[in-house]
Amino acid sequence: MQTQFTAQLAIKFTSKWQEAGKDERAAAIREVVDIFGKHEGRVGLRGTYVVQGFQAHTDILFWMFADRFNDIQDLQLEIRRSSFGRYIATPHAFTGITKPFEFSEHPTSFAIGMRPREYLCFYPFIRKPEYYLLPKWERKALIGDHGDIGHEFTPDILTNGVYGFGLGDYEWLLTFETNDLSRLVDCVRKLRESKSRLYMQDEHPFIVGRYFALADALSQYA
Amino acid sequence: MLIENLGRARKALLDSLDGLTEDQLYATPAAGGPSIGQLAHHLQASERATAALVLDALQSRSERVEEKDPSFLAACLQQGCSHDHAVSGRFSGAELIRLLEESRFRDLQSVFNETHERVLAERSTERPLFGRVSLKNLLDTIWIHDELHGKQIAAIKQSLGATA
Numbered sequence: 001m002q003t004q005f006t007a008q009l010a011i012k013f014t015s016k017w018q019e020a021g022k023d024e025r026a027a028a029i030r031e032v033v034d035i036f037g038k039h040e041g042r043v044g045l046r047g048t049y050v051v052q053g054f055q056a057h058t059d060i061l062f063w064m065f066a067d068r069f070n071d072i073q074d075l076q077l078e079i080r081r082s083s084f085g086r087y088i089a090t091p092h093a094f095t096g097i098t099k100p101f102e103f104s105e106h107p108t109s110f111a112i113g114m115r116p117r118e119y120l121c122f123y124p125f126i127r128k129p130e131y132y133l134l135p136k137w138e139r140k141a142l143i144g145d146h147g148d149i150g151h152e153f154t155p156d157i158l159t160n161g162v163y164g165f166g167l168g169d170y171e172w173l174l175t176f177e178t179n180d181l182s183r184l185v186d187c188v189r190k191l192r193e194s195k196s197r198l199y200m201q202d203e204h205p206f207i208v209g210r211y212f213a214l215a216d217a218l219s220q221y222a
Numbered sequence: 223m224l225i226e227n228l229g230r231a232r233k234a235l236l237d238s239l240d241g242l243t244e245d246q247l248y249a250t251p252a253a254g255g256p257s258i259g260q261l262a263h264h265l266q267a268s269e270r271a272t273a274a275l276v277l278d279a280l281q282s283r284s285e286r287v288e289e290k291d292p293s294f295l296a297a298c299l300q301q302g303c304s305h306d307h308a309v310s311g312r313f314s315g316a317e318l319i320r321l322l323e324e325s326r327f328r329d330l331q332s333v334f335n336e337t338h339e340r341v342l343a344e345r346s347t348e349r350p351l352f353g354r355v356s357l358k359n360l361l362d363t364i365w366i367h368d369e370l371h372g373k374q375i376a377a378i379k380q381s382l383g384a385t386a
Binding site for chain 2: 001002100104105106107109110111112113114115147151154155158
């Protein structure tokens, strides 16, 4: 599997956004669309998700991927320097990398050609230190049990797990994609029965959002 | 490059089906042969069958064989692709896309949930069309197949005057 960098960038509009005129907001949105357009081919945008109604800490979540991290960072810096950047805070930012998992390849849904779904549910997590000290066969059994539960929900729920070790506060970054929020709730609830949960140390923040094309997502707040 | 090729070819295939009416999906091509809808259905059925073969072959011991060139696999597919287009019923474009996504994320992903790409390259199976072939190469035939029929679909669309 070719490694790729992924980035989940959460933004929140500051009060300056509403104070700006409608034309200024429209121009700022066009600027962001142009920035993504300029980086097309180097940075992929899996989706732009409107978080309104799910979590108060975030308005929009961008989900990007690229072969080189620098391309993602350059794009994000351009957004920060743009007029749009004057109106936003960044409550959360996560960078991950796609790699084969310990016991299977498990590529991301976007790598194998699946289209994005209507909703995304993202959360980073850390396992307890004891997990990594378990014998390999035991870790394999725990992951197998976890995977078996997850398979009950395919293809309704697409899963994307990437490595975060060393790139931030978290070890793993997990993104579910679905067209059916009810199935998402069932899946996450059922995964609570997995024994691997005994080794979960921290999993927050959850960020859930609804998919929109880039300009449409930003325009929801204009 | 297996996963990247699978993703790239499937994305192009799905994009090529977007916006086609049912009449366009099931129009008989001027040159004869299967319709776009039949080709799309055939591709998802083939993907399911190939994934099942690989999962099955993973259960038994096998030796490593030399990787075959994609052009060899494409030539074999072109010669021997069994076009079982006896589809019962007509599927809408949305249904065909759903079937293609199911075969991708349920059937093919089951293989990748089971093992690593490097293991697939180390194991092999005997297939009438290709001879003894690595399991990785067997999965290569899925994206090569998508590309071959993708070209056919593009040609049919052009003859129908549908947007490429």
